[in-house]
Amino acid sequence: xxxxxxxxxxxxxxxxxxxxFLAFRFYSxxxxxxxxxxxxxxxxxxxxxxxxxxxxxxxCDIPFVNKGRQNGTIMDLYPxxxxxxxxxxxxxxxxxxxxxxxxxxxxxxxxxxxxAHKGGIVRLRLIFNAKNGNIxxxxxxxxxxxxxxxxxxxxxSDWHISKNRIVLTAEELQHALR
Amino acid sequence: xxxxxxxxxxxxxxTHRDDIADAIVAYAGDIIGPEDIVCVAESVxxxxxxxxxxxxxxxxxxxxxxxSRFIPPEGSMASIYGMQAAMELDGKWKVLGAxxxxxxxxxxxxxxxxxxxxxxxSLTDDVTGTMPPxxxxxxxxxxxxxxxxxxxxQRTGSYGAVVADVNDLKRAxxxxxxxxxxxxxxxxxxxxxxxxxDDQMTPIVIIKNFASVxxxx
Numbered sequence: 001x002x003x004x005x006x007x008x009x010x011x012x013x014x015x016x017x018x019x020x021f022l023a024f025r026f027y028s029x030x031x032x033x034x035x036x037x038x039x040x041x042x043x044x045x046x047x048x049x050x051x052x053x054x055x056x057x058x059x060c061d062i063p064f065v066n067k068g069r070q071n072g073t074i075m076d077l078y079p080x081x082x083x084x085x086x087x088x089x090x091x092x093x094x095x096x097x098x099x100x101x102x103x104x105x106x107x108x109x110x111x112x113x114x115x116a117h118k119g120g121i122v123r124l125r126l127i128f129n130a131k132n133g134n135i136x137x138x139x140x141x142x143x144x145x146x147x148x149x150x151x152x153x154x155x156x157s158d159w160h161i162s163k164n165r166i167v168l169t170a171e172e173l174q175h176a177l178r
Numbered sequence: 179x180x181x182x183x184x185x186x187x188x189x190x191x192x193t194h195r196d197d198i199a200d201a202i203v204a205y206a207g208d209i210i211g212p213e214d215i216v217c218v219a220e221s222v223x224x225x226x227x228x229x230x231x232x233x234x235x236x237x238x239x240x241x242x243x244x245x246s247r248f249i250p251p252e253g254s255m256a257s258i259y260g261m262q263a264a265m266e267l268d269g270k271w272k273v274l275g276a277x278x279x280x281x282x283x284x285x286x287x288x289x290x291x292x293x294x295x296x297x298x299x300s301l302t303d304d305v306t307g308t309m310p311p312x313x314x315x316x317x318x319x320x321x322x323x324x325x326x327x328x329x330x331x332q333r334t335g336s337y338g339a340v341v342a343d344v345n346d347l348k349r350a351x352x353x354x355x356x357x358x359x360x361x362x363x364x365x366x367x368x369x370x371x372x373x374x375x376d377d378q379m380t381p382i383v384i385i386k387n388f389a390s391v392x393x394x395x
Contacts, residue, residue, distance in 0.1 A: 028247055071251045073305055075233070075314050111306045111313040116251075154257060154305065156247065159233050 034072025034155030036114055038122070038164035039063045046168055046176050049125070056135050058126045058176055061100055062149060062166065065119035070156045077109040077151040079124055080163075090138040092129040095147060097122050122149065126168065139177065144169045180387035184372040185209060186380035191309070194228035198326060199333040201226070206382055207334065213389035215364065216330050216339040219373050220301070220353050221308050222381035223320040223341050230317040231266070233259035233305065241270045245277045254304035254316075263316040264298040273299060301343070301353070309376035323354020331356045337389040340364050344371045 043062040050057040066072050079095040096107040100121035104110065114120065124147070130138040148163040187206040192198070202216060210216060224230060242262040249256040255264065265273045273296045280292025293300035301319025308317050320326060323341040330339035340361070341354035350368045352361035364385075372383045 024244065024247070031247060071256075073257075075305055108310060110310055113306055154233060154259065156256070157243075157258065158238070159259070 028156075031156065032069030033157055034066055034070050034114070034116070034153060035068030036064060036066045036072045036074060036151070036153050036155075036162075038149050038151070039065060039119075040149070040164050040166045043166055046126070046172055048176050051135070051177075053130075054133065054135055055127060055129050056139070056177065058128075058168075058173075060124045060126075060166075062122045062124060063119060064114075064122060066114040066116055068155065069116050071113050071115050072153050072155040073111055073113050074109070075111045075152045075154060075159065077122065077149065078107075080148040080150055081126065082146040082148065088141070088143055090131050091135070091142070092131060093145075094127040094129075095124065097124050097149070099123070124149070124166075136177065139173065142170055142173055180213070180390045182367070182388065182391050183386040184367070185384040185386060186372050186374060186378070187382040187384060188378070188380050189382065191311070191379070192222055192226055192381065194226060194230075196226045198223050198226045199330050202330055202382055203333055206384060209386075210334045210336050210384055211386070212335055212337060213387050214336050215359070215385040215388045216334055216336045217342050217364070217368060217373075217383040217385060218326075218330070218339070219381040220320050220323070220341050220343045221303055221312075221317050223323065223326055223354075224317050225308070225312055227321050229319075229321055230312060230315045231263055232315055233257075236262045236266070236316075238262040239265065239270050241265065241274045245274065248277070248281075254302055254307060255299050257304050260302060260304035260316055261299070263304075263318065264296060264302045267298045267318060268296050272296065309379070320353065324356075325354075327354045327356040327359075342368055342373075344368050344373055346371050346375070 040062060044060050046058040046060045048056060049059040077097055079097050081093055081095045083093055098104045100123040128135060132138050145168045147166050150163045152159060152161050189201060189205045192201055198218060236259050238258040242258045242265055246256055246258045246261040254260040276292050276295035279295060283291035298319060303317045305316060306313055320341055326341055327339040338356045338359045340352045340359055342352050344350040348369055350365040352364050355361050367385060374380050
């Protein structure tokens with residue numbers, strides 16, 4: 001008889017804990033989280049910002065938005081250009097990003113809170129340095145180049161790293177250099 | 179005739195390799211007199227004490243995940259890492275208990291109980307709370323702020339010293355003070371945030387002529 005009562009009590013406790021857990025999960029789901037995304041399709045065309053005989057700097061703006069229902073913090077953000085030497089080896093490439101609304105010149109991403117349904121603009125700069133002297137000549141035949149925008153975000157849940165890709169096409173580069 | 183005067187002091191970025199009293203002497207030693215009060219920002223004191231951590235170094239517990247969901251989004255404790263950081267110092271069960279008591283108090287329309295009971299929850303700044311390179315860190319409240327204030331008085335020969343938490347939202351609190359200081363009065367003097375924002379890099383404020391003005395009052 002006592003064992004039967006004890007089992008009932010244990011089952012009742014388990015059911016209560018399960019219900020509380022489910023209620024919390026439902027509350028969390030309703031509350032939502034951040035959803036910060038780079039709007040790569042809405043990026044601007046690369047334009048020449050600075051050019052000399054040896055070097056050219058291209059710039060492009062990439063908007064981003066927090067589509068989620070909670071604030072999110074972009075703790076870090078940086079570009080990763082992908083041009084292996086096997087594919088093209090005539091230029092040195094550097095890439096760096098900054099917040100277009102609070103430009104910095106050090107490549108450091110100052111952590112910032114993005115409120116729900118708001119966003120901003122990442123400014124991406126690419127610097128090409130000629131290996132043989134003449135940047136126009138050295139960029140001839142430059143192929144499409146993938147660039148990943150990598151960013152670390154934290155919101156209501158665990159921090160995570162996301163990346164979105166843009167492509168600097170051969171045609172876009174040649175058009176910018178014209 | 180002497181008047182109260184607030185003088186913000188600019189410094190370089192101070193880190194855990196600095197001693198706050200040495201920094202005050204280096205940057206403001208020549209303007210601090212025996213009638214002055216030295217005020218220093220609490221986050222900078224904490225940073226010089228190495229009292230900070232990174233989200234990547236924390237493993238959030240279920241208690242942190244649970245409680246943080248009930249904190250308004252603008253608070254440092256709304257993040258599971260900010261909450262976990264507070265729990266690392268205060269203890270997860272103590273913070274959970276404070277949360278439950280705070281929730282009950284809210285039913286009776288008494289707010290702020292959670293932050294009164296879980297002290298680190300009110301003192302900890304989540305990421306973005308301080309300037310680079312500490313914008314990616316969670317900065318705790320300062321350790322032993324009264325001792326820090328006393329140490330500053332001994333090093334500078336000032337009339338008094340305080341460790342203060344001040345922001346642009348007209349909130350000022352004195353977390354640590356040297357002997358004889360009236361924290362409420364100092365907080366009122368600092369209410370307009372003479373420390374400025376992070377970019378101004380003025381974590382030290384000197385209240386000139388405090389002693390002589392106090393004697394006249």
